[in-house]
Amino acid sequence: MKDGFLKAAALSPALRVADCGYNTDQILTQLRDCAQRGVKLAVFPEFCLTGYTCGDLFLQRTLQQGALEGLGRILEASAGLDLVALVGLPLMVRGKLYNCAAVVCRGQILGVVPKTYLPNYGEFYEKRQFTPGSCEVEQITLCGQEVPFGTSLLFRCRQLESFVLGVELCEDLWSALPPSTFHALAGATVIANLSASDETVGKAEYRRALVENQSARLLCGYIYASAAHGESTQDMVFAGHNLIAENGTLLAEALPFGGKIAETELDCQRLESERAKNTSFEPTSDGYVTVDFDLNLSETALTRWVDPAPFVPGDPARRAARCELILTMQADGLAKRMEHARAKKAVIGISGGLDSCLALLVAVRAMKQLGRPAADVLAVTMPCFGTTKRTRSNAEILCNELGVSFQEIDIARTVHSHFADIGQDESVLDVTFENGQARVRTLELMDLANRTGGLVVGTGDLSELALGWATYNGDHMSMYGVNAGVPKTLVRHLVRYEADAAGEGALQKVLLDILDTPVSPELLPAKDGEIAQKTEDLVGPYELHDFYLYYVLRFGFGPAKIFRLAKAAFAGRAEYPDEVLYKWLRNFYWRFFAQQFKRSCLPDGPKVGSVTLSPRGDWRMPSDASAALWLAELEQLPLHHSL
Template sequence: MGHYITIATCNLNQWALDFEGNRDRILESIKEAKRQGARLRVGPELEVCGYGCLDHFSENDLYDHSWETYGQILADPATHDILLDIGIPIIHKSIKYNCRIISYNGQILLIRPKLYLANDGNYREMRYFTPWNRPKYYEEYQLPKFIAKITGQNRVTFGDCIVETLETRLGCETCEELFTPESPHIAMALDGVEIFTNSSGSHHELRKLDTRLQLITEATEKCGGVYLYANQKGCDGDRLYYDGCASIIVNGKMVAQGSQFSLQDVEVISATIDLDDVRSYRNQKSASNQAVNQSSTYKAIQTDVELSPSSHVFDPTIIPTKTRPIKFHLPEEEIALGPACWLWDYLRRSKCGGYFLPLSGGIDSCATAVIVHSMCRLVVASISDPQVLTDIQALTHDPSFVPKTPQEIAEKLFYTSFMGTENSSAETRSRAKELASKIGSYHVDLNMDNLVSSVVSLFEVATGKRPIFKIFGGSQTENLALQNIQARLRMVLSYLFAQLLPWTRGKSSAGLLVLGSANVDECLRGYLTKYDCSSADINPIGGISKTDLKRFIAWAEINFELPILNDFITATPTAELEPITADYVQSDEIDMGMSYDELSRFGRLRKVDKCGPLAMFIKLYHEWSQPPYNLTAEQVAEKVKRFWFFYAINRHKMTTMTPAYHAEQYSPDDNRFDLRPFLINPRFPFASKKIDEIVKAINERNKEIDSNNISVD
């Protein structure tokens, strides 16, 4: 007759250390799960305190506050009559663990610590926690006194166990454990676990979601079962955006999927599943034969929990949820939505007066402006959400403000400025002005030549020397210094205008957040001035490649109905820091000595594939010596050496880079993601000698081949 169970999982926009706000969002998700008829609710990893607390996890206060917050949740009658899986950090025997608590009707059934910790890239879990790397092992845990008063329990089971209800078995798998070679769901499935819950704190990277969902679907396609994936969503106070996408998968097929990007603080999805489908699926495989061969089993926490109250009678009103296709966004959509949601969370939680952007007329600042426009579009689309409406009215200090268009929001919260000099072209000034008009930002068009001249004159008075540009006969040192003066003065002006522009309009005294607009490739190469207008409060494109930004702008031109964007795509990328003459226009790619496509490849090989100069040369020789590149070994070697030289001499710039939205695996962000020295021998002499030896060997081999071919002819 079927064993139908309605289960729920969720995306929660938690904020690090916001215990009361996190508590309220957890409670709302539980209530919503019950409204949807669910008997099991799964939440994100470390949802009580927020996943991204970083070194705050070293503070004992955090664990006390987490228990106090959890006690309030447990004591609330609204959390009864549903099996709860809640993420929380816990100290056990003086050791800190990343845990899940399974509870029912105010009783703690199991505390399950994380077995395998994430410890690469943005993750430093082993800096804070200890892995419970003892599968199927368990102990007793002494509850805090005030929790014992709430539950009536003194001790509960702590360890790698499973929970058995009257109908089925449930097991936990936490985030990183899904990605490990020997994932716990395999052993649990062979021990009869039919429902797997996964609390996660997984962040967004371009093109990453398909990897995550592939692992989840493959888990139950291989083993059979029901997989509930919960995730945090939003900016919890750092560079990462957690991209939600809570999911319910049955036997490798998606039955429910939450949004990857949205402004909802609480999003609950549910599905009604038939346990008989799992049992039938498993009986078609060899799992039953393997299961009886298992020499060790999990401790099962026996309960009287009934997840399927109507399982003994047929109820025609209970209908299993149908499967559905998995939804993925295009990378261009990910750029439009992820950084926009991140910007919204950052703005509403910092309670500043809006954003200020130096809008140069180039594609990078253009992309940043369009992402802010996308944020405004999302707010308008979500204005029926009470929290979104409350937030926008608080930010604008207007309790009657109900925006109908993105431009209405931009007019109040987004400020742009073209800071021109005699080196700026009429085209870039015009593009910046028209884009600002189309998206509705409050735009200031100014010339800063007097300011630049004053600084140069000050230097001349102090030293008796006046620098001139290279095209007028100056040295490279003079040329670079004159460019840097303009760039750094724009940073000073940006912060001045960010503080005072709202005041000039009679707005709130709250200042603006300055947005940076240096892309990931320029950061990697160091093609920016230290403390120039790339220095800002936050940078929504600092982890996005130039190639992807161009694709995003082409997508936005159509989808956001902004024809002006085509002018940005077709324009030659230029810093406009040198004079324009009849014979010379500054070009970014010429200045860098490499193309943006080449930079992306260098970046991926360096960070993702962990290549040093020698390994990078070997890989690129195999790629670039073939069509359509047809480069010689010398040419490939020259490109590789040039990249590593400029990467090394500019590495120090990464120590001061503006905190940027993390979107690429090859981000060079020194402060969190890419921990490498900033004083390196830029010649890499040992590796360079090895490269030269290989180039010589290749050339000798090619001569030998050519000689043999001539002999044959």
């Protein structure tokens, strides 16, 4: 449970209708197995102690008593198990019969939650035997314990306060206003649903969508355990379709008739983080009673998949659709700005590298959207001391293939003059040597845009902004930054997408060569005609930095948890042992804090994803904030002391 991870399981044990002893045996076997696997929350189906299809047998005292005896056995066994278990049973309370979920932990019944909505249509006749539950919480005596009973119950773990459990049963989810909505607003981060949903054609897809959407709407983890083999097949068939979702994402699924368990880890801290920044999620706990319980705060082995490229969809079809959407958003933003500014030209500094290539592709799309010729894009290459033949050639070929206007300005003479003005020794290849070139390039672009009635289109991407890998008032500045919301790992896929769309020919060839070119600002003299300055050798691999950036900005996780997630995501990658992950994570935090001043005065640019660094949008941070706390947390990791 450390770092907020809760191992949960949705189980569907085989049962016999009305055979409470047999059913209890099956539940106990699975419960003990769960405890051995480190499961902390085990959810069983609706009426798992009796079977859902008992019909009027539910009204028989013998069956009711059999269920109570089964609950007593589970209660006794749970005393030695470090988990919370939810089991379904019929329960007589003050002369009325209820369809209930009992919440059990370490020999204690934490509470009993009755079903709110009783289906009485189609194949369902629950109102024949049962009474709807009340939101009023009362005390009842059950198995010799005083137990809270009612729908307005929450269960909170003292050792992991972000784990707050709410409970509903089957039809409750399918209603217009599920009880889980109120549970979540009252503080529940995890919803358990004990269900007996029979299987019909098309129902699995609808059920899956319900669980995913409810978890997304409530910013919660949702565990759905459904009845399976052993229920009566007199008029229905039950398939054990078990699901676990987290904030709209399906994490685990036991397919219908597969006889499997859905098991994974929920990230309760992630859910808590989502709610903290969502001002539309307005908590209210009126009428709710919260029961606290204890579990051991142990390490949870991660089995859930941690995506090493969180900005890039793994599925090719989804990735292509995402690329098309982002390109369209970028182009639409630039088109609007061109219209508003009445700009005659879109002026872009083209280097032969990835970022300027993407900006150029976006500008061409924008012109097409505006019904203007591609020639209204003015691409300017500005070779200097570090420019290689490869990048210079690729820049020109790309511009010719796209049909944009192309101009070359050799800035070497201007840079020499500038260095003379400020007394820079050109043999000293320092930051002044590098930044002087970047600022001269920006000067040329800005003044050229003025002369042509144009607008300078920025090329820097989100990853560079996070690391501060941009020259202040150099390539850091533009009149509209189309790539400002696009991380470097995604830039590559956007260019690849356009290469695939280009078909075989010169355009595709040059795009592929640009993709194969090392990322570099080319501000240091080339060596034997090859790029001498490779960005990732200096600041670290962008796939690592994009991973760190995602979890820092999207969820506000601390360095220790991000390091743990990185180890899971990049496990098996020989180039990323723990010491490399640690080195670049430390470097990320140092640069991220030190370079905020550049992000505090960014030009306008379109937001395209959930993570952005615009000072007017998603990210507001003091330019002089200290990184001391974050670096200190990193230094507490065992790895730090072994380096």
